[in-house]
Amino acid sequence: DAKTTQPNSMESNEEEPVHLPCNHSTISGTDYIHWYRQLPSQGPEYVIHGLTSNVNNRMASLAIAEDRKSSTLILHRATLRDAAVYYCILRGYNQGGKLIFGQGTELSVKP
Amino acid sequence: GAVVSQHPSWVICKSGTSVKIECRSLDFQATTMFWYRQFPKQSLMLMATSNEGSKATYEQGVEKDKFLINHASLTLSTLTVTSAHPEDSSFYICSARPTGDPGANVLTFGAGSRLTVL
Numbered sequence: 001d002a003k004t005t006q007p008n009s010m011e012s013n014e015e016e017p018v019h020l021p022c023n024h025s026t027i028s029g030t031d032y033i034h035w036y037r038q039l040p041s042q043g044p045e046y047v048i049h050g051l052t053s054n055v056n057n058r059m060a061s062l063a064i065a066e067d068r069k070s071s072t073l074i075l076h077r078a079t080l081r082d083a084a085v086y087y088c089i090l091r092g093y094n095q096g097g098k099l100i101f102g103q104g105t106e107l108s109v110k111p
Numbered sequence: 112g113a114v115v116s117q118h119p120s121w122v123i124c125k126s127g128t129s130v131k132i133e134c135r136s137l138d139f140q141a142t143t144m145f146w147y148r149q150f151p152k153q154s155l156m157l158m159a160t161s162n163e164g165s166k167a168t169y170e171q172g173v174e175k176d177k178f179l180i181n182h183a184s185l186t187l188s189t190l191t192v193t194s195a196h197p198e199d200s201s202f203y204i205c206s207a208r209p210t211g212d213p214g215a216n217v218l219t220f221g222a223g224s225r226l227t228v229l
Binding site: 032034036038041042043044045046049087091097098100102103104 | 115117143145147154155156157160202204206208216217218219220221222223225
């Protein structure tokens with residue numbers, strides 16, 4: 001499985017944008033980039049995913065580098081409820097659907 | 112949206128007993144479900160892939176006789192921790208992928224079940 005590298009932790013101020021980076025230099029052409037987040041004592045929840053083009057949804061935006069070796073999850077206005085561990089995961093199309101989690105980035109949001 | 116329910120959300124048991132955790136997809140059918148385990152301050156570790164009507168596929172290092180998985184219907188998978196010991200205390204999380212869409216990209220996770228073995 002191609003691996004991802006994320007900072008262990010990041011801090012943000014409430015109502016400011018947050019850019020969470022992820023490096024995946026060994027990504028293959030069929031790997032999708034997925035982001036999930038896990039709030040304390042909860043199961044993970046889906047945030048966003050993409051293949052090559054930047055993606056937007058109601059939760060966040062995903063910016064993918066042209067060479068696909070890195071990506072950035074963007075939370076446009078952080079709230080206290082966004083404090084969570086954010087996982088960047090590569091998922092191959094023929095991987096059977098399973099997700100292999102790395103260590104993720106623990107995001108704290110200050111009021 | 113898709114919802115996955117886990118039960119119980121927490122359980123305390125005595126060492127040597129067995130504990131069953133249920134994972135249900137409430138509004139969709141799931142041929143495949145996944146079971147994860149998470150220790151405090153650590154990431155999720157995939158334990159096994161549960162396939163409806165067939166044997167589960169276990170990840171390397173996971174004892175299949177210790178962690179029994181049954182996926183008897185398209186909406187229910189169960190994980191039984193047999194002869195539980197204190198080191199089995201953990202947060203167990205399941206996830207499900209909708210049937211009929213092998214390329215489905217999004218997994219839905221349950222809220223997790225916290226097991227404490229005394």
